């Protein structure tokens with residue numbers, strides 16, 4: 001499944017951020033995933049412990065915020081909720097719509113545990 | 122339910138549940154999960170533009186006729202363009218062989234068990250493959266309607282094949298994939314008279330319901346039927362690509378999954 005490879009690339013990004021900030025480890029990782037991203041949140045959640053094992057993100061919590069699917073209509077200008085296979089305007093039925101939200105697969109933020117202050121010589 | 126996977130976190134309690142305690146720092150990131158792939162894809166696109174070629178990503182279910190379409194296209198455009206093919210589909214072992222038999226350079230990516238191509242695999246192939254002198258580079262993706270759509274390879278256009286032996290409800294079932302199309306080809310149209318359950322009109326209306334306005338064409342590569350509109354589309358796309366390169370511009374497919382809202386969020 002590609003969720004494992006996506007998870008590995010997520011962990012790479014997270015570790016890089018942790019290293020840049022000189023953190024000891026990662027506490028929490030927040031994502032935003034939309035139903036049209038092609039990424040299955042549950043599979044990502046299941047892959048996370050495997051992908052993070054042995055990294056600075058080991059044992060951290062993955063929080064996935066699900067983004068609603070919304071389209072904006074070019075014909076009537078109204079914004080409505082939609083379904084993945086049905087991106088038609090909910091108000092006037094036009095299929096000339098643009099996606100407002102719903103295809104996100106984004107790393108929003110990372111919470112890091114600071115390294116203990118030690119006096120390096 | 123449990124404290125480890127986050128499934129008990131609701132919008133109402135999220136901040137409460139994860140209030141940063143002493144010693145933790147929250148870092149805002151706002152980057153795509155596929156940022157590394159996307160960076161590599163940008164680099165691949167620079168390779169393509171440097172060579173003034175048009176790069177096309179072919180996606181479909183296994184067996185929808187991608188390789189057959191390439192064979193017929195090579196035959197039809199032999200005197201007009203130099204074509205190259207990167208093969209990522211392992212459904213049939215001999216895809217690259219079939220292309221080479223047409224006298225066209227083909228590179229087989231051995232994806233192992235991978236279910237999609239990514240930008241790094243394509244980049245590795247590019248550095249083993251002579252791009253100089255090519256007009257059109259086709260990338261035949263792994264036969265899969267699910268994840269190849271999420272991985273930008275650096276292509277300029279996505280072409281999605283739907284064979285008439287599959288259901289006409291495929292666009293509704295695989296919206297992530299079909300939304301990403303710049304062109305949809307209904308393939309094996311010679312079989313339409315034998316099938317009573319595939320309606321090209323229904324397939325198209327399922328595509329329109331995804332707010333897609335891209336062209337839909339019917340063809341049968343194995344019978345050289347309906348090839349002209351497809352060949353004209355290629356000619357026009359190549360001319361546009363040349364003009365863009367001349368202006369120092371590039372193009373990516375109409376939809377890049379996740380990318381648009383990424384831009385909004387980072388503004």
Ligand SMILES: Nc1nc2c(ncn2[C@@H]2O[C@H](COP(=O)(O)OP(=O)(O)O)[C@@H](O)[C@H]2O)c(=O)[nH]1
Pocket residue numbers: 181182183184185186187188189190210212213264308309310311312340341342343344
């Ligand atoms: N009847 C018919 N069969 C086709 C056509 N194009 C491809 N096929 C058959 O479909 C099967 C799969 O084709 P192939 O090009 O290997 O599909 P791929 O897996 O998408 O590359 C082969 O048996 C082809 O002969 C067509 O236009 N008409």
Ligand SMILES: [Mg+2]
Pocket residue numbers: 187188189210212213216261
């Ligand atoms: Mg093939």
Ligand SMILES: [Zn+2]
Pocket residue numbers: 073074075076077078089090091092093094
């Ligand atoms: Zn409307």
Ligand SMILES: [Zn+2]
Pocket residue numbers: 001002235236237268269
């Ligand atoms: Zn995949």
Ligand SMILES: [Zn+2]
Pocket residue numbers: 164168244
């Ligand atoms: Zn390179």
